[in-house]
Amino acid sequence: MIRWVDDRLGLASFARSGLRKVFPDHWSFLLGEVALFCFVVLLVTGIFLTLFYVPDGTPVIYEGPYPPLQGQQVSAAYESVMKLSFEVRAGLVMRQVHHWAALVFLAAITVHILRVFFTGAFRRPREINWLVGIGLLTLALAMGITGYSLPDDLLSGTGLRILYSVVLGIPFLGPYLAFLLFGGEFPTETIVSRLFVFHIMLLPALLIGGILVHLAILWRQKHSQWPGPGRTEHNVVGKPFWPSQVLKSTGLMLLTAAVLGLMGGLLQINPIWTYGPFEATTVSAPAQPDWYVGWLDGALRLFPRFELTVLGVTLADTFIAGVLIPGFAFTIMALWPFIEARVNGDRAAHQLLQRPRDAPLRSAVGVAGLTFFVTLTLAAGNDVAANIFRVPVETLTDLLRLAVVVAPPVAGVVTWRVCRELQRRDVERGTNGERGNDGEAGPVRLRRNDAGGFEEVD
């Protein structure tokens, strides 16, 4: 059988070299894989959910087995998710696994990006895969937001309403875009069916394509590695793809799925029956979105009162806080490899990773950016936190407003200091500061390279 295929396609040699491909081993290289496996779980559970979900905003009367809602008007979409949760066997666990997998998916992507950033894995030649990765992050966020809104419950409806308002606030195009996207003035009955098309067709197609490109580039460029004995800028030291990496990765996939299964079974998530169906005139309080949207919501909460009308054109604060600031942050993030190369003049190709301390500027910028996002995310919970700590929400918000401006630079400077201090200690200890996790300290020979920097000579 294998022979027969090979005789026709001649893939054996290709496959053989592929199977022998070497992958460096380090726990931090598995983060991206965890994201990938979450995506697999999302696909599998998503297909199941699609078979039961009804993408229809038409109002119906709920007559299912959940007593508090009986006789209430809900949308057909909401009713189908209720059915999925209460009447379809294995429906609830699939829903909850799907939701948890989405949360972990975005978390894994985030941590993976942080790993790539803080170890300088995005440097030439991998800037290209960094860009693909940022694209994938954006798609994953869009997947999260569209999927989250499908049940048409009160909480996600509130999120949609804010999304509509942000789109509406875009100068000149806003009202047109908002009406095209939603099919009219919010709320509309068509929006869930549109979100459905985005969530199960357009976005997954793009995401799958993007993931394949991401992996193909990785395959072609080979994985970066930590410095260590025998590891240079021109080789890859690690285990072959087959059998060790295949087994390990399959194991990791099953373990990821196992954890998600456990979470989906034991930890309740998005109980839409307690939120109730969407209604234009009610709002749930407090209202928190899923964690990955928190920073966007936080930006809206913290942005000071500001609205400007010049020559009859109103510049909405929702546009600044909801479009400009996130857009700016993502642009900086996407362009960082090029910014860094320009700042330090290092345009050489790199195969060896750096420890955060070896690039103090990058680490400082990274920590500052991270602090910014974390502060905004915390701000999305200001009302809840104010309740817990029994402080007025106004005070807390003002504090967070201060923090979002002050904390990032402070964190950046502290990080820079810490990096320099660690570097100094490395020098004192006689290591060169480029030592990998399993490397032995020893004398190092440096040579000047074309770019004007130094590189290690083995």
Next chain:
Amino acid sequence: MSAERWISVGLALSIAASIGLVVTYVLGGQPQVEGALLAVALGGLGAALVVWAARLVDARTQTEALHPTGSPGGTPAATEEPVGAGEVTRRRFLLRLLAGAGAALAAALAIPVLSLGPRPGRELFRTDWAGGARVVDADGRPLRVADLAIDSVRTVFPEGRIGSPDGQTLLIRVRPADLALPDGRAGWAPEGCVAYSKVCTHAGCPVGLYRAADHALLCPCHQSTFDVLRGAVPTFGPAVRPLPQLPLEIDGDGYLVATGDFPEPVGPPFWDMTHDGEAGG
């Protein structure tokens, strides 16, 4: 006719048909016409490319060795001809025309996106309220002043429009002496019954909470706070504009009625929201 001529004709037809498609769409659409135009727009371009490839491109036939299949794989034999021998001949005029045909076709294919939603028109400037509309609660009961206790708040709608998303309004009764409404609104709150749009001027959430202690309306989404006594000006949070106030009066039967729509657009900001005057509101 020379090949160039044929190609130009094909491309020109394609451009014309693409423009025709846009025009047809704008005029309301007509399936047979659209089908015919689509055929010309795509066909003209396609035929032009075929003629181009057959007649204008210098394409010498080349030989490429078959990859040896099976396991003892080797590198594929290099082809004899240098790549680029048959490149597209540079013909400025034709290339421009080709780009034009591509752009026109793209526009023709993209324009149906406009079917996804209506034009905003005056929609964003209007609500379901109008002069004389009775104020009813969520159950449709018209309200008299006596139905409202001091410092009570309820969500009200124009009669016959219960649940109206842009007409949802908060009716609060306060002591008339406490009210300090902006100039020109003296008569808008009979016996202390003030009505404000319930749609937050920040990002449109229903302003769901009332704190009687300081007569504040709170939006749970981003904590915008509005002062009921002073015309719902924002006192905290991101909202910039006050909640629009609905002018009320008491009709002959003692019921609360609106004397008109909100004086300005309700809800979140959009770029031309101050242009209300143009179409007469």
